[in-house]
Amino acid sequence: MSGGELWLLRRLLVMVLVLALRASGGEVAGSPEEETRLRVGFYRAKCPVAEDVVLAEMRAILEEDPTLAPSLLRMHYHDCFVQGCDGSIMLRSRSGKGERDATPNRSMRGYDAIQRIKARLETVCRLTVSCADIIAMAARDAVYLSKGPWYDVETGRKDGDVSVAEYAENDLAPPDSNIVDVKTFFSVKSLNGKDIAVLFGCHSIGTSHCAAFQKRLYNFTGRMDQDPSLDARYAAQLKKLCPPGGHGHGHGHGGGGAKVPIDPGSGYTFDLSYYRHVLATGGLFQSDGSLRDDPVTRGYVEKLANASSPDEYFQDFAAAMVKMGRTDVLTGDLGEIRETCDGFVD
Structure with missing residues (x-):
């Protein structure tokens, strides 16, 4: 059962x-x-x-x-x-x-x-x-x-x-964040390096528009260059799907261009392939690739990329989600129970 x-x-x-x-x-x-x-x-x-x-x-x-x-x-x-x-x-x-x-x-x-x-x-x-x-x-x-x-x-x-x-x-880390930025955003919420590596596993499912990562392909440092940490073969695949000249804000998973799976080949199955993808290619977002730039996060990525079972990750993920779910909550006499969730604030 x-x-x-x-x-x-x-x-x-x-x-x-x-x-x-x-x-x-x-x-x-x-x-x-x-x-x-x-x-x-x-x-x-x-x-x-x-x-x-x-x-x-x-x-x-x-x-x-x-x-x-x-x-x-x-x-x-x-x-x-x-x-x-x-x-x-x-x-x-x-x-x-x-x-x-x-x-x-x-x-x-x-x-x-x-x-x-x-x-x-x-x-x-x-x-x-x-x-x-x-x-x-x-x-x-x-x-x-x-x-x-x-x-x-x-x-x-x-x-x-x-x-x-x-x-x-101000509070959500953009997809082009480096590891220092990511750690800053998460530490404010009392989440540590391991929590970061675990919660980034959410990218095991989902897609993104090209605008969120196009900078890595065509203008990484402002000199019309490609992110050197991105695997060349993976970058070539992305360029076919996302030709230059796309539009959009590039913050979050929205913007212009085609939709690309964050975890190729396993975009709707929650599993360990995201970590194998990040370790091998640098991932879709710069923030994914940044997990390889810190000893704690890289160690966790390497461990899961080579794991034979998702059991340990599933336990870690559950613990991290519960921890995140405690962030600045309103309980007791604080807050309210709304009759409708999508009411107007003004």
Whole structure:
């Protein structure tokens, strides 16, 4: 029996217990202390079907459009790195000044999927499950349904009501970051070198427009040159897909040009091939290749590139995702539970 199947069995047993307690007049609510911290099973008493609903909706969503898996995983990262994991990335701005309008998020997809899940949850547990938690659970399910690991997600986040494009511009590392820049962005969020190497494995799934990495091919130092750390054969392949003259902002995975898999040959399967690709070619983004420029990150890349099993990585990934998911969260009396995730901030 797989990890996901075991989890579903546990959830069914919990639901039976909750219903039995309610029928007998038993108490199932959590203590006041439990309401002010993240924990696995936060909704066990108030909405025992919450995670089942999210997983069921995610299955349907990805059956309709498998390309949304990496987008929903990326959304969790972009949400957590900007003001913490508070669901603020979902808010819309009439003035075009919200997080969704920031350059790194202009190519973001999956907002409708999160709102679809939220709408379904509102029919069974009104004003109970936060958008921030839905994003975290959807990211886990996106990985799991891409043949990655299943892991327990801590829940109990509340939603924030502030969404500012400038914050996203400043807090998200662009794809042309070097290792010093990457370490700076991640250290601010209390994430270390190993966390960086582990979380970059998210690039095992997904695609990018040419603009995000075109500088590496045609104008790396401003002298119309190619990044010398990029494998020549891989660069030649990319140039065929991305001829010079493409347009776009180059920040994030958006911009002009064709879509290119970040992990060639394994773009929708969560596995170790990303690390083999980075070690052999320098990866698609400069930030991918920068993992080879630091002893800690390079050591981890080399270990996984030569691993015979993904088990250790799956454990590390689960731990790193849980750690990232604790970033500046709102709990207890802080924040709110929104009825709709994509409301207007102004």
